[in-house]
Amino acid sequence: MNHHASTTSHHASLDLKAFLEAQRQRVDAALERFLPASDSLEKTVVEAARYSLFAGGKRLRPILCLTAAEVVGGTADEALTAACALEMVHTYSLIHDDLPAMDDDDLRRGRPTNHKVYGEAVAILAGDLLLTEAFGLLADPRIGSNAAVAAERRLRALTILARASGMQGMIAGQVIDLESETREVDLATVEYMHIHKTGALISASLEMGAVLGGGNDQQIQALVQYGRHLGLAFQITDDLLDIEGDPDVMGKPSGSDVAKNKKTYPALLGLARSREMARKHVDRAVDALKTFDEKAEPLRAIARYLLERKA
């Protein structure tokens, strides 16, 4: 195995675990404020949305977004509604993906999936709610620090979010994923699928943060590059975990991708070449950050951490 300097973990002074935990708490507090429990007639669907939104997610996308804003010289506060919007869009996609008509999953993060608890109708609506409110959160001048951020920047962030989650992004990836379960696909198609299904939103997290934080074009492009490689490394290590991971740590049974005939990297490339490819993307992700100072250290550490992840 090629122990390239950028992929060893002992040269970072940053305590990644403590950083992620502090950021996660910050995002959770903001989400709680932006989507509080409801006692209205329609409270069931709000409860269902909150059930999945507060299911112990790692808040990776929000953390990438907040950090990107700081990396380009802005403040995390300028990107806080965007960070929460990203988590809401991510959560909506999980709820709809788990539906019986889609992946038909009963468990997510060790708990029953949304439709198992609330039924299909409410689960569909809870996903719709999260998607809709994500855009409302980012657009509404009365919320958070929105009014302090230039309207043009917010519109640009909204556009990035819509493109990453729409027909040229996440939805494209999901359709191809569904179709690939019943036919043979090659590596290029699998890569195209992942770039759209998960990569687009991860990349958008960094781009939105950079735009809202006032980054220049060069800074924004560097963070987008980082995001693209991080997204692919994330997907490959996810596929590897499905085969090699500990079901207790992951909260779901291992081998579920294989059982569903999902076209994974290990299935197409084998374990060794998949690990090598994950490492290559981590290296490139870190490399994209070379013009940034120590504020980008969390992003470097997150990329390297993917090679050691257990869940």
Place this chain on the structure above:
Amino acid sequence: MNHHASTTSHHASLDLKAFLEAQRQRVDAALERFLPASDSLEKTVVEAARYSLFAGGKRLRPILCLTAAEVVGGTADEALTAACALEMVHTYSLIHDDLPAMDDDDLRRGRPTNHKVYGEAVAILAGDLLLTEAFGLLADPRIGSNAAVAAERRLRALTILARASGMQGMIAGQVIDLESETREVDLATVEYMHIHKTGALISASLEMGAVLGGGNDQQIQALVQYGRHLGLAFQITDDLLDIEGDPDVMGKPSGSDVAKNKKTYPALLGLARSREMARKHVDRAVDALKTFDEKAEPLRAIARYLLERKA
């Protein structure tokens, strides 16, 4: 029956049918431009979205939006992306409402519903696509005349759209509608349900148009008032049509609300009082427009037309 002047139809010089047809064509052409057919890997979901988007809808919401922009002294062009976004949100809501887990409808406008043609998974994603792209359409400065409209106005329009279609709007109405099928509800709940499920988006159509056209607060509020009464009149006449309408003209069997135990106005109030209530809301809708000149004539004519509608 009280033949109030504002509800007779012979004092309008406007040819409503020709006006609606010209506006419909304008909206259809814009929708075709904003959501063209795709030959990408993910073309299936785009095709599914277009199947429902171009299913012969009347384009009521877009027409209200474009007209509102003109009524306050702006141009229809300033509201064109908003008008199309409204139709996309409306169409998404129909696709998801028709799903087996929701209303389980096989026919819509005389054609098989989306999931009957494309399957449930693609239908869910086609709805998600339309909802997501609606926000992208309104936010993206590279589309239509967006760049010519002040960013603050566009953010305000986006906020109105998100609120009207989100948990305090359409989704709230849909949840209450679902729940009311299995329990007794009173008139106040039915009204609350309709105000959210259909009224919010109709009202938003007018408010968005007024905002994008540069209306002042008083003008915007007058159009919102018109929209509220129009929305209720629309719902009541819709309920009446389900009982009294001609199935061939409507493209769906009559009596379907009764069969599903839907709580309609006629079911709660009887036919006579429902007709009277529709007329009252039409009067109030027209009354809300009293400070506007002849540019508001199409809005007056649309309201009056509801009392004569056949489909």
